[in-house]
Amino acid sequence: MSAVEDPQEELLRLRSSIDNLDAALVHLLAERFKCTEEVGRLKARAGFAPADPEREAVQIERLRRLSEESGLDPVFAEKFLAVIIAEVIRNHETFAREA
Numbered sequence: 113m114s115a116v117e118d119p120q121e122e123l124l125r126l127r128s129s130i131d132n133l134d135a136a137l138v139h140l141l142a143e144r145f146k147c148t149e150e151v152g153r154l155k156a157r158a159g160f161a162p163a164d165p166e167r168e169a170v171q172i173e174r175l176r177r178l179s180e181e182s183g184l185d186p187v188f189a190e191k192f193l194a195v196i197i198a199e200v201i202r203n204h205e206t207f208a209r210e211a
């Protein structure tokens with residue numbers, strides 16, 4: 113049985129790609145949180161509010177468009193971004209309290 117015909121082989125091949133993609137996602141998220149930490153510290157120094165709903169509205173609109181173009185469920189993409197942004201704002205509030 114060839115690798116393509118053997119479901120066990122095919123499952124291993126696909127899971128190997130999933131593991132690579134998960135690693136990429138973790139690295140991308142780590143870089144994003146490094147950037148947002150800098151933003152949070154800058155906002156705390158400058159006395160800016162931790163959250164910026166106008167900026168978030170622009171990001172959500174853009175993400176919805178990108179999701180539709182790339183075949184990702186835009187509702188899921190929006191939920192995913194909301195979880196990330198909520199965590200970022202929590203971090204920014206901590207920086208503001210420490211300032």
Ligand SMILES: C=C(O[C@@H]1C=C(C(=O)O)C=C[C@H]1O)C(=O)O
Pocket residue numbers: 148151162163164165167168171196197200201204
């Ligand atoms: C990072 C920022 O702070 C908050 C977090 C955002 C994000 O994670 O993308 C976007 C807007 C803000 O509510 C920012 O203002 O750019």
